[in-house]
Amino acid sequence: MSHVFRLLLSIFIILNSTLNASTYDDDVLNIFSKVLPRFILMSSKKDEIKKEIRICILHDNIDEKIALSLIRKTNDYYPNGIKEYQLKFIQTNYSDISKCNSSVLLFLLNSNDKNIKRTLKFSRKYKKLTISYDAKLLENGTDISMFLGRKIIPYININSIREKNIELNNNLLRISKIYNKEAK
Amino acid sequence: MMHKIEIKIILSIVFFTIFIIGLERYQLSENIMEQFIESKKSKNNLLIDTIAPIVSLNLSLGLEEAYKDYLKTIAEQNYDLEYIKLIDISNNEIYKYIKDSNIKIKNEENDFLYCRKDIIDSITEDKLATITLKFSNKEYMDMINKNRDITINISIVTLVLLIIFILFIKRVFKHLNKLTDDVLLYDPKKNNFDLAKSTSNDEVGLIHNAIISMVSKINLHTNILDELNASLEDKVKEEVEKNRLQDQKLIQQSKMALMGEMISMIAHQWRQPLNIITLNTVKLETDILLNNKISNEEIHNVTSEINKQSQYLSNTIDDFRYFYKPNKKLETVKLEDVISKSLSIIKASLISSNIEIIEEYKSKEEIELYDNEVMQVIINILKNAQDNFSEKALKDTAPHNIKDPYIKITTENRTISICDNGGGIPENIIEKIFDPYFSTKDEKNSTGLGLYMSKTIIEKHHGGRLHVENRSNAQGASIGVCFVIEI
Numbered sequence: 246m247s248h249v250f251r252l253l254l255s256i257f258i259i260l261n262s263t264l265n266a267s268t269y270d271d272d273v274l275n276i277f278s279k280v281l282p283r284f285i286l287m288s289s290k291k292d293e294i295k296k297e298i299r300i301c302i303l304h305d306n307i308d309e310k311i312a313l314s315l316i317r318k319t320n321d322y323y324p325n326g327i328k329e330y331q332l333k334f335i336q337t338n339y340s341d342i343s344k345c346n347s348s349v350l351l352f353l354l355n356s357n358d359k360n361i362k363r364t365l366k367f368s369r370k371y372k373k374l375t376i377s378y379d380a381k382l383l384e385n386g387t388d389i390s391m392f393l394g395r396k397i398i399p400y401i402n403i404n405s406i407r408e409k410n411i412e413l414n415n416n417l418l419r420i421s422k423i424y425n426k427e428a429k
Numbered sequence: 430m431m432h433k434i435e436i437k438i439i440l441s442i443v444f445f446t447i448f449i450i451g452l453e454r455y456q457l458s459e460n461i462m463e464q465f466i467e468s469k470k471s472k473n474n475l476l477i478d479t480i481a482p483i484v485s486l487n488l489s490l491g492l493e494e495a496y497k498d499y500l501k502t503i504a505e506q507n508y509d510l511e512y513i514k515l516i517d518i519s520n521n522e523i524y525k526y527i528k529d530s531n532i533k534i535k536n537e538e539n540d541f542l543y544c545r546k547d548i549i550d551s552i553t554e555d556k557l558a559t560i561t562l563k564f565s566n567k568e569y570m571d572m573i574n575k576n577r578d579i580t581i582n583i584s585i586v587t588l589v590l591l592i593i594f595i596l597f598i599k600r601v602f603k604h605l606n607k608l609t610d611d612v613l614l615y616d617p618k619k620n621n622f623d624l625a626k627s628t629s630n631d632e633v634g635l636i637h638n639a640i641i642s643m644v645s646k647i648n649l650h651t652n653i654l655d656e657l658n659a660s661l662e663d664k665v666k667e668e669v670e671k672n673r674l675q676d677q678k679l680i681q682q683s684k685m686a687l688m689g690e691m692i693s694m695i696a697h698q699w700r701q702p703l704n705i706i707t708l709n710t711v712k713l714e715t716d717i718l719l720n721n722k723i724s725n726e727e728i729h730n731v732t733s734e735i736n737k738q739s740q741y742l743s744n745t746i747d748d749f750r751y752f753y754k755p756n757k758k759l760e761t762v763k764l765e766d767v768i769s770k771s772l773s774i775i776k777a778s779l780i781s782s783n784i785e786i787i788e789e790y791k792s793k794e795e796i797e798l799y800d801n802e803v804m805q806v807i808i809n810i811l812k813n814a815q816d817n818f819s820e821k822a823l824k825d826t827a828p829h830n831i832k833d834p835y836i837k838i839t840t841e842n843r844t845i846s847i848c849d850n851g852g853g854i855p856e857n858i859i860e861k862i863f864d865p866y867f868s869t870k871d872e873k874n875s876t877g878l879g880l881y882m883s884k885t886i887i888e889k890h891h892g893g894r895l896h897v898e899n900r901s902n903a904q905g906a907s908i909g910v911c912f913v914i915e916i
Binding site for chain 2: 287417420
């Protein structure tokens with residue numbers, strides 16, 4: 246019995262670390278760390294900001310380290326905030342989305358459909374800007390992600406943006422790839 | 430012959446045209462270049478202003494491949510973009526594009542082909558990088574070449590037009606030049622102007638026909654003048670002959686007028702010789718009556734004396750006859766000889782008036798003159814002096830009476846001076862004494878022609894000069910008069 250238990254535990258640990266290692270690209274996370282505060286300031290959401298830019302990072306339990314890593318990267322990149330604004334991060338599990346009430350931006354790490362849908366419903370209700378790590382979540386209604394092709398460029402869900410009456414900077418729209426669900 | 434107006438017109442038009450065309454081309458070229466450069470600058474600035482925010486955003490978002498791709502697309506879309514360079518704030522080159530490796534990149538900020546701009550983060554306003562663009566000058570060179578070609582074409586056309594203009598002007602002036610040549614060759618005497626009337630209505634045609642009309646009038650008046658000249662010549666000859674005869678007549682008249690006085694002069698001349706002859710014959714008669722012995726020598730002396738005096742009387746007659754001989758032949762004589770002949774007629778009369786004659790002859794020159802006319806002048810002047818002295822003597826009271834009257838006759842070179850101490854001529858009449866019929870004596874004693882004729886003889890017949898001046902003493906008082914005859 247103890248042999249079986251040890252085997253199962255080993256398999257569990259190996260699987261856990263392996264799976265965690267392959268889901269999130271560090272370079273992409275680096276890019277997100279640079280762009281997250283800027284996307285807010287390049288949108289009409291900047292008008293809601295007073296002294297600090299509040300970013301809420303939603304994750305599953307398994308991705309907590311990723312969330313913390315992202316926060317660290319962002320703080321490293323913007324040690325004094327950006328412009329005159331301080332950066333404040335709220336890192337929470339998908340089950341506790343209410344913590345994101347005061348945030349301007351919701352950053353979605355990977356999760357199940359149910360969490361994603363509930364989160365996006367929340368974002369639509371409260372007109373929060375949503376950015377997802379995974380570009381596939383644009384299908385579900387995320388506002389912005391990154392297109393990972395030959396070159397990495399912002400990927401914008403124009404319908405979702407319009408629904409929330411969010412305006413984006415023209416130059417941002419110029420350099421971005423536009424995701425249009427209807428065109429598909 | 431230099432056709433100055435023609436050349437002036439041609440040169441003026443040529444220079445004016447060259448100046449205007451040159452100025453116009455220069456200004457137009459300058460304007461075009463300026464506008465082109467401004468347009469290029471605007472376009473380039475517009476491009477770089479378009480590029481910069483995109484590059485800025487990509488840089489600020491850390492999207493390296495994105496901005497590189499974008500710049501590559503920009504380079505492909507702008508065919509005249511030869512070079513793009515992006516350097517970060519640490520001066521590291523983060524992107525570079527060169528269309529052709531042979532292109533030389535200069536650091537000329539003021540060159541309109543270069544464009545530089547700082548890439549600024551639109552959110553933080555930090556400088557992220559600097560972008561430099563360099564554009565091709567092909568368009569600029571094409572425009573310059575095109576402008577040059579246009580200038581050349583315009584110059585050629587202008588040159589052709591100028592040549593046509595010059596030929597046209599020359600054609601117009603050819604007519605004028607021909608007319609000028611004909612006018613210059615025209616001789617009214619030869620009547621050699623035979624141009625036909627011009628049918629042209631321009632200014633040259635009008636001048637041409639006006640000249641023809643003027644020439645025919647000149648010919649007409651020339652003929653009239655010629656006729657008048659011919660008759661005038663005859664008339665002048667006639668008048669000259671008339672005047673000459675008149676002069677001769679006057680000379681003779683004045684000679685005649687002088688005759689009475691001449692006879693008196695002769696009487697004076699003859700008185701002494703006749704007295705001597707009488708004395709000698711009376712002595713001989715007395716000796717014969719008294720039966721005195723008369724030697725042959727005595728008889729010889731008496732007869733010689735009588736002969737001598739007779740000869741003297743004869744000479745006087747000859748002199749008188751010579752004076753009145755109407756000859757008009759030039760004689761070459763010395764002045765003192767003429768004076769001597771004159772004195773032979775009047776000297777005795779002068780001496781009888783107690784007038785001393787002083788003669789001083791320095792001139793030995795032989796002069797060509799009408800000697801009996803000059804004698805008339807000299808006798809006339811001497812006679813006037815004698816009459817003046819006589820008139821003054823009658824008054825016999827100071828200041829009129831003249832003590833020790835004299836007449837001094839001198840010659841020097843071609844001049845005879847006859848000066849006296851007769852008190853001079855009043856200044857108010859001295860200018861008039863040569864006027865005809867002017868005299869200070871009464872009518873019965875003078876015709877007033879003497880000095881007038883004297884002046885005529887000396888000045889018209891001899892080309893000389895006769896003038897008079899008063900002589901004054903050291904105190905300025907007039908003591909006499911001098912007649913100066915220059916032949």
